[in-house]
Amino acid sequence: MSDAKISVSKKAIGHIEKKLTKDMVLGIGTGSTVNFFISELAKYKGHFYGAVSSSEASTKLLEEIGIDVFSLNDINEVAYYIDGADEVSPENYLIKGGGGAHTREKIIASASNKFICIVDKSKLVKKLGEFPLPVEVIPESRSLVARKITSLGGTPIYRKGFTTDQGNQILDVKDIDISQPESLEALINNIPGVVDNGIFAFNKPELVLVSD
Numbered sequence: 001m002s003d004a005k006i007s008v009s010k011k012a013i014g015h016i017e018k019k020l021t022k023d024m025v026l027g028i029g030t031g032s033t034v035n036f037f038i039s040e041l042a043k044y045k046g047h048f049y050g051a052v053s054s055s056e057a058s059t060k061l062l063e064e065i066g067i068d069v070f071s072l073n074d075i076n077e078v079a080y081y082i083d084g085a086d087e088v089s090p091e092n093y094l095i096k097g098g099g100g101a102h103t104r105e106k107i108i109a110s111a112s113n114k115f116i117c118i119v120d121k122s123k124l125v126k127k128l129g130e131f132p133l134p135v136e137v138i139p140e141s142r143s144l145v146a147r148k149i150t151s152l153g154g155t156p157i158y159r160k161g162f163t164t165d166q167g168n169q170i171l172d173v174k175d176i177d178i179s180q181p182e183s184l185e186a187l188i189n190n191i192p193g194v195v196d197n198g199i200f201a202f203n204k205p206e207l208v209l210v211s212d
Helices: 002-019 032-047 056-064 102-111 139-151 181-189
Strands: 025-028 050-053 078-083 112-119 133-137 155-158 169-174 194-197 207-210
Touching: 002 032, 002 078, 002 112, 002 207, 025 032, 025 102, 032 056, 032 078, 032 112, 050 056, 078 102, 102 112, 102 133, 102 194, 133 139, 139 155, 139 169, 181 194
Parallel strands: 025 050, 025 078, 078 112, 112 207
Antiparallel strands: 133 169, 133 194, 155 169
């Protein structure tokens, strides 16, 4: 599996390396595949200005290899956002959030000129939904959101012992119909107390790279 993640990381580097400029800011996602990408990116750290990061974990890895990490509030443009996914549909819709960072991931994806998703073949699915859908919730709203999701046909499971970088909690939702990803993404996000859910339909990647 690590060979596949290294392979697709090198594909992503190959896609952007000749386009890097001294004033360019990259968006960096979170997860095991992205960790391999960060390792590859170390060879090019002098070729671009810096990065914005979707998690404290990725920020730590970037800083350890000497890449400056900035707040999105201080950056005018993010050229590329590179991140993995838990599921990818034929339409490039995603489920993300297995690592609990999907809210910040979606923010940076939205702010970027191009979202490049890097995955191994096991993440390709015909239809989203086998992987439980992560929903970040404000702690005081968890039970309310769980009841609302149950009424939509889902089975919410509280991710015990986990807190997001924003200090919130995660409900992992099984058995919910994601045949209309855009509609469901909007519907869940309109439940009071939901911060964001892991469907990437409105912010799906422009390019999906898959390991050989």
